[in-house]
Amino acid sequence: MRTNKITPKQWLEFHPYKTSNNIDKYYIEIANRIRQALLSTGITCYDDDITDMSLRLAAWFEDIISQTHIWKTFINECEKRYGKKLPFYPIENNYHTDGINLEDIYFLLWHCLQQQNLGEQVINPENPGIQKAGNLIYEILSKESKNAPQNPWMQDFFQKNTPAQEDFLAYRAQLEWFHFNCYFSLGNLHALQEQTYNVLANYEGNTPKEIDMLCYRLKVSSLFQARNNLLSLPSYKWLSLIWEENKATAGPWKDIETLPESYYLYLKEDERCIYIQSFTEEKQIFAIDKESLDLQNIKNLKAENSIINCMLVKYGDTWWQNGVLFIIDNDNELEAIIAKENSKRNLSNEKLAFQDFMKANEGKFFVFCRNKRELSNFLSKKMGYKNAPGVKLPAIGREGAVLMATPQTGLHIQLELTECICSPDNPFYQKEEAKELAFLFFINPEVIPYELSCLLQDKGMLPDAGLNSLLGRKHGQQLLQSNARFLTDYFFQRYREKDYDDPLLKKWL
Helix, strand or coil, rough: CCCCCHHHHHHHHCCCCCCHHHHHHHHHHHHCCCCCHHHHHHHCCHHHHHHHHHHHHHHHHHHHHHCCCCCHHHHHHHHHHHCCCCCCCCCCCCCCCCCHHHHHHHHHHHHHHHHHCCCCCCCCCCCCHHHHHHHHHHHHHHHHHCCCCCHHHHHHHHHHHCCCCCCHHHHHHHHHHHHHHCCCCHHHHHHHHHHHHHHHHHCCCCCCCHHHHHHHHHHHHHHHHHCCCCHCCCCHHHHHHHHHHHCCCCCEEEEEEEEEEEEEEEEEEEECCEEEECCCCCEEEEEEEEHCCCCCHHHHCCCCEEEEEEEEECCCCCECCCCCCCCCCCHHHHHHHHHHHHHHHCCCCHHHHHHHHHHHHHCCCCCECCCCCHHHHHHHCCCCCCCCCCCCCCCCCCCCCCEEECCCCEEEEEEECCHCCCCCCCCCCCHHHHHHHHHHHHHCCCCCCCCHHHHHHHCCCCCCCCCCCCCCCCHHHHHHHHHHHHHHHHHHHCCHHHCCCHHHHCCCC
């Protein structure tokens, strides 16, 4: 058994300051005691993963003691969305919103283990190892909770040091710490590393400057675009909610808007801002604060001629350029850029296809097809659609296919796991197969789009789905079904209010 102790350097990686103090020393000792407890349970993890879990649990304990309300904010948001403070674990009357709870420790252990095994397996939250480790850690922390010191430096970060109107760059630095280093933001650094690796593997540029620039763009984009956090909320939203919970004075960080990297036409400038216009039909105009720009880079911009590529964040009363700004002075690219921008943001084709599908199918959401001929007949004869030149319908195996649609996805042909969909109209449904495999509709984005997973759940067509449980299949089904929305949001990194709810869809539900 390895017994390497957690160091001050490792602890400070979870904090927005660089020099340790006596309070840090106390919590480092707590982290080491948690680490020994985890090692004693025999949980199967790499040593670095055990250390990471120990640090996060100690930082969670510090959050509870210091009343910085990171975890309390999560509990509140979880209850708003799902009607209960935590997934999986029944909450008893002795649960303390501002205190140390065994259920919280169980959930944190599950979350850490699940992130370590993301894409490989689903960790059962009732795993005996989690319960054994949780009980040991609770025993340590509950005894320490009366005498544990508050951390005033962490309190200042979440209660006082909130950035003002002109401090976007200072705000982004605070957000960067929260996104990558806060105990709560588990998985963001790994997700960035994976994304960077995948992008660089197909990247044609090879100079160190180009690679550094690309990595920087990916990093600052993830601060506002990534949805890896719990409840699939981006980090800027979580940080805002936590500051609000701490009753920090509301600032420009409360109502942030963010846009992904896009192309714009440069119009003009004044003393404070440059003005750019989108290429979408709305032709929206944005004022970008010059404090976020490299003035040398933009000095040769040509009014109503230069095209720029950038990522925007609305902070206060202006927009701020986030990342790297590129300038294109080539009229030959304009037509292709306009087409690309319109297709990126326009869902009218998907909505139209959804309406055509629902009318053709007389209000039913699903068409079960035994073969390609049945699929082709529905598309051509009932919907009046013709294949575009060069586009062929997919081959359909013995499990058949399911044609379905939502306003977000448009038409979708489901070829996998059709035997798991329970419907009197489905000739391929196999109950025993569904018991084994239907859970994949809840946890695997490669099987089905998020919106269609939600639709199948809402129509009650995945009743056999369950998790493997030592308490039996029926209990495993109940465990999954009672936590279905959380699990789907967690693994798909989406949530209904933003990604599924649609007025057009509701007309047909």
